[in-house]
Amino acid sequence: MNEQNVIRALAALAQEVRLRVFRALVVAGPEGMTPGALAAALAVAPTSLSFHLKELTNAGLLMQSREGRNLIYRADYACMGDLMAYLTENCCRGTPCAEAAPSCTNC
């Protein structure tokens, strides 16, 4: 993950609606959620939710698929892990503390 991708991901998460959407999808796990379910759970206008889902998806934090007339969004755990690794890279020049290692890659 390069600097530009990291900035996009951080900017995507740095907004109330998007942070809530992302966290809801992290909790939801592999099943994901539809925009309708997210809109209901978070009380966001559909237009606004669409905008934010697109931002998160463009940033690489979400994956989208279709199931019938519903779309399903899922958190991209690998992207989240890469992001965290980037922030802690070469922490204290490598020693004495280990780098932070996200352990959530098997989702």
Next chain:
Amino acid sequence: MNEQNVIRALAALAQEVRLRVFRALVVAGPEGMTPGALAAALAVAPTSLSFHLKELTNAGLLMQSREGRNLIYRADYACMGDLMAYLTENCCRGTPCAEAAPSCTNC
């Protein structure tokens, strides 16, 4: 760490200069760096650097102290760890994957 703090921290990091400053300070470790050293290393105008250092500090990501006529900025590793924990909280409803546990708290 609450939602508002998390958003402030993410927004602070979602900018090229600030991300570079923060990462440089993560690498620098407990010694920290002066604005002058950061300005030289990253080729940023002093005024602009000051603005960004303030943003990062207000977001809780940096700590400031004075040493003679120099100021010293250091990364706040606890804040960074809290931030990462927040993003992965209740990942997949708690199972089957463990939550990401940043291991860089002894810096």
Next chain:
DNA sequence: TTCATTATTCAATAATAATTGAATTATTGG
């Protein structure tokens, strides 16, 4: 095919953030 549902895109407005240069504050040494 026609209607209802689900969700997105578009265009306009409102709000927030970044950069620049000039002026100011704080500290140390002569």
Next chain:
DNA sequence: CCAATAATTCAATTATTATTGAATAATGAA
């Protein structure tokens, strides 16, 4: 105290982001 160094604050401009309502696209069922 006065000059030099280190860094910040202020004010103006420019650029980016978010929200809203109306219109559009895609799917499935009668």
